[in-house]
Amino acid sequence: MAKEKEEAVRYAEEIGFPVVLxxxxxxxxxxxxxxxxxxxxxxxxxVEKAYQSILANLRKHEPxxxxxxxxxxxxxxxxxxxxxxxxxxxQFGQSIMFGLGGIFVELLEDVAFRVAPVTGQEAELMIxxxxxxxxxxxxxxxxxxxxxxxxxIIVNTSKLVMDHQEIRELDLNPVMVYEKxxxxxxxxxxxx
Numbered sequence: 001m002a003k004e005k006e007e008a009v010r011y012a013e014e015i016g017f018p019v020v021l022x023x024x025x026x027x028x029x030x031x032x033x034x035x036x037x038x039x040x041x042x043x044x045x046x047v048e049k050a051y052q053s054i055l056a057n058l059r060k061h062e063p064x065x066x067x068x069x070x071x072x073x074x075x076x077x078x079x080x081x082x083x084x085x086x087x088x089x090x091q092f093g094q095s096i097m098f099g100l101g102g103i104f105v106e107l108l109e110d111v112a113f114r115v116a117p118v119t120g121q122e123a124e125l126m127i128x129x130x131x132x133x134x135x136x137x138x139x140x141x142x143x144x145x146x147x148x149x150x151x152x153i154i155v156n157t158s159k160l161v162m163d164h165q166e167i168r169e170l171d172l173n174p175v176m177v178y179e180k181x182x183x184x185x186x187x188x189x190x191x192x
Contacts, residue, residue: 001024001068001069001070001071001072002051002069002070002071002072003069003070005047005048005051005052008021008047008048008051008070008072009044009047009048011072012041012044012047012072013044015072015073015074016074017041017042017043018040018041018042018075019041019047019072019073019074019075020037020038020039020040020041020071020072020073020074020075020076021037021038021041021047021050021051021054021070021071021072021073022036022037022038022054022070022071022073022186023036023037023054023058023067023070023071024067024068024069024070024071025058025062025065025066025067025068026066026068027062027064027065027066028058028062028065028067029188034057034058034060034061034062035053035054035057035061036054036057036058037054038050038053038054039075040075041075047072051070054070076176076183076185077176077178078176079143079145079176079177079178080100080135080136080142080143080145080176080177081100081101081102081104081173081174081175081176081177082098082099082100082101082136082150082174082175082177082182083097083098083099083100083101083102083105083111083171083172083173083174083175084096084097084098084150084153084154084157084171084172084173084175085097085098085157085169085170085171085172085173086116086157086158086160086161086167086169086170087168087169087170088161088165088167088168088169088192092115093115093116094115094116094158094161094162094165094167095113095114095115095116096113096114096115096116096118096126096154096157096158096161097111097112097113098111098112098123098126098127098130098150098154099111099112099130099132100130100132100135101173101174101175102173102174104132105173108131108132110130110131110132111130112126112127112129112130113126114126114158116158116161116162117158117159117162118154118155118158119155120151120152120155123150123151123152123154123155123158124147124151126154127147127150127151127154136150136177143178143179144179145177145178145179145182146177146178146179146180146181146182149177149178149180149181149182150175150177150182153172153175153182153184157170157172166191166192167189167190167191167192168190168191168192169188169189169190170187170188170189170190171187171188172184172186172187173186173187173188174186
């Protein structure tokens with residue numbers, strides 16, 4: 001996490017280009033909506049410019065927001081995006097959600113829910129229940145994704161929220177899923 005642009009450049013050079021910069025703030029939930037996520041930065045100059053743009057966008061859109069710094073991360077190769085989430089329901093307790101990620105979760109509203117704990121078999125059923133399941137199976141020349149990796153993320157998220165009942169909400173979004181494996185690109189956890 002960088003506190004100044006020179007530090008962000010140094011981290012980017014250590015990680016290796018391309019990188020991503022994103023704000024770290026407990027009060028900004030949708031960072032990309034206000035221009036506080038910059039992708040595919042491939043030079044020190046682009047990192048400096050992105051750092052300054054993020055600060056300017058934060059001041060413009062959320063002037064009273066608290067900021068811890070700007071995170072410098074490796075740029076994950078683009079792939080199919082999914083979301084795995086959890087919410088603590090007052091009647092059912094911890095509940096797990098799965099669907100296509102990124103902007104598609106809000107646009108398509110195509111998700112499956114289960115009450116935690118979720119087994120591997122239940123996770124695989126959740127995956128097949130969304131309407132977009134054919135996308136995950138390689139629809140129209142899209143690459144087949146690692147269903148087992150998705151299932152493991154669902155099961156492990158279920159274990160996490162069961163072990164930590166203080167978690168009120170959790171979103172892993174997006175998770176990039178590849179033919180082999182998956183990478184969680186962004187996460188948000190809200191505690192009670």
